[in-house]
Amino acid sequence: MFKRFTGKTFNDYLIDLRVRKAVDCLLESDMSITEICFGVGFNDLAYFSRIGFPAAVGADAHCIDAATSHWRAYAADDRLVA
Numbered sequence: 001m002f003k004r005f006t007g008k009t010f011n012d013y014l015i016d017l018r019v020r021k022a023v024d025c026l027l028e029s030d031m032s033i034t035e036i037c038f039g040v041g042f043n044d045l046a047y048f049s050r051i052g053f054p055a056a057v058g059a060d061a062h063c064i065d066a067a068t069s070h071w072r073a074y075a076a077d078d079r080l081v082a
Contacts, residue, residue, distance in 0.1 A: 018042060 002010045018040040025036045034045055042048040 014041075022048070 002013070006013050008016070021040045022036050022042075025031055025039065026033075029036075031039065033049065037045050037048040
């Protein structure tokens with residue numbers, strides 16, 4: 001019945017929900033990937049990093065983390081003029 005209304009199995013829906021929350025955390029917080037992984041409800045960092053996250057987002061969590069860290073450093077640079 002759940003799949004009829006959502007188009008996904010409960011497990012797939014839950015994974016997508018957790019991954020969306022993880023993406024928000026990566027973009028909006030300074031939490032580590034490990035903290036985010038367990039914070040959004042994944043119990044296995046390897047699954048989150050290699051299977052769950054890339055399958056749902058199309059990118060590796062470490063790549064997104066590196067890109068957001070680089071952007072934060074760039075945006076915080078005092079030499080930039082607004």
